[in-house]
Amino acid sequence: MYESANLLLFLRIILIFAAMIGTVYKSTGSWYLVKTEEGKAYECRIKGKFRLKGIKSTNPIAVGDKVNFTLETDNNTETGIIDKIFDRKNYIIRKSVNLSKQTHIIASNIDQVFLLITIDNPPTFPNFIDRFLVTAEAYSIPCVLTFNKIDTYTEIERRAEVMYLKDIYEKIGYECIEISAKENKNIEAIKQRMKGTVSMFAGHSGVGKSTLVNAIAPELNLKTKEISDQHKQGQHTTTFAEMFDLEFGAKIIDTPGIKGFGIVDMEKEELDNYFPEFLALKNNCKFNNCIHIEEPYCAIKDAVDDGEIAWSRYKSYVQIIENEENNYRVDEFKDD
Numbered sequence: 001m002y003e004s005a006n007l008l009l010f011l012r013i014i015l016i017f018a019a020m021i022g023t024v025y026k027s028t029g030s031w032y033l034v035k036t037e038e039g040k041a042y043e044c045r046i047k048g049k050f051r052l053k054g055i056k057s058t059n060p061i062a063v064g065d066k067v068n069f070t071l072e073t074d075n076n077t078e079t080g081i082i083d084k085i086f087d088r089k090n091y092i093i094r095k096s097v098n099l100s101k102q103t104h105i106i107a108s109n110i111d112q113v114f115l116l117i118t119i120d121n122p123p124t125f126p127n128f129i130d131r132f133l134v135t136a137e138a139y140s141i142p143c144v145l146t147f148n149k150i151d152t153y154t155e156i157e158r159r160a161e162v163m164y165l166k167d168i169y170e171k172i173g174y175e176c177i178e179i180s181a182k183e184n185k186n187i188e189a190i191k192q193r194m195k196g197t198v199s200m201f202a203g204h205s206g207v208g209k210s211t212l213v214n215a216i217a218p219e220l221n222l223k224t225k226e227i228s229d230q231h232k233q234g235q236h237t238t239t240f241a242e243m244f245d246l247e248f249g250a251k252i253i254d255t256p257g258i259k260g261f262g263i264v265d266m267e268k269e270e271l272d273n274y275f276p277e278f279l280a281l282k283n284n285c286k287f288n289n290c291i292h293i294e295e296p297y298c299a300i301k302d303a304v305d306d307g308e309i310a311w312s313r314y315k316s317y318v319q320i321i322e323n324e325e326n327n328y329r330v331d332e333f334k335d336d
């Protein structure tokens, strides 16, 4: 009896000092919900200050971060103390609009984002798609172009528009999937793609993001509705990103209230790096600092003339460069 009590005490001490590894599922700024691989969730706090390489942010830890923590037991309540963040493979940010221009990390370690696209109701224009893709490329987040509401594209013109867009983006190497979230068409393809990964859904308001979430994970329905209801009633002025485990073995990051994808500051000379089909050809331009606008012997412009690069892609590229000259940034794909 005495021995087993000793053993228990010993095990408990080991537990206290054992470093644990987990993923941040929720971050409120003052505490974090961290889950281990075994699926056990702990409320954690940060001890000391974290200094992160490269970014100054208002939040040191974000949803998606992989962290090291140790457990402290106080009055039978276990609290995790986070003491290390593992390097992020990517992250998305929001800059606060106030003068301090501080950065807030929305989420990190995202495996893929599904950009929902509709031809109409609401229309998604190529320029919006291209801006989104540029940002995703700059963040190193693979993007799956997800054409939703295919049940409504019965007219030949609408079908042709989908085919036209798919053709452009598949040729570049982007994966395209056609779905109907409402009628459950091809939802299995989305689930297969999501299995074992961390995903996000993005797109204009009304493209069907919530409908898609409901189609793939009806169990989440209540939770997201609760959050959005709270949001509407204005009980919370801030909403927080949150990661959810889905029953079919996938994770999804929900970012209520966040329409955009963060801001990427870039020089116009580097923009062509984020158009993969431009990047593949740019070494053939005569001038190595060619930005493919007015320079002679430009491989990109030649490829546009030959139809090898889609005209709409080049148009988006030029528009982004022109906006940049007017001090806009590549984040202008908000709904409102």
Ligand SMILES: Nc1nc2c(ncn2[C@@H]2O[C@H](COP(=O)(O)OP(=O)(O)OP(=O)(O)O)[C@@H](O)[C@H]2O)c(=O)[nH]1
Pocket (backbone or CB within 6 Å): 148, 149, 150, 151, 152, 179, 180, 181, 182, 183, 203, 204, 205, 206, 207, 208, 209, 210, 211, 212
């Ligand atoms: N016909 C058709 N309607 C759809 C489909 N998917 C969604 N809808 C409808 O489109 C409307 C908007 O869908 P939501 O899921 O609320 O769109 P959302 O992207 O979440 O919109 P926000 O919450 O404003 O960002 C709803 O009336 C849906 O029923 C679809 O595949 N086919």
Ligand SMILES: [Zn+2]
Pocket (backbone or CB within 6 Å): 282, 285, 286, 290, 291, 292, 293, 295, 297, 298, 299, 300, 301
């Ligand atoms: Zn060029």
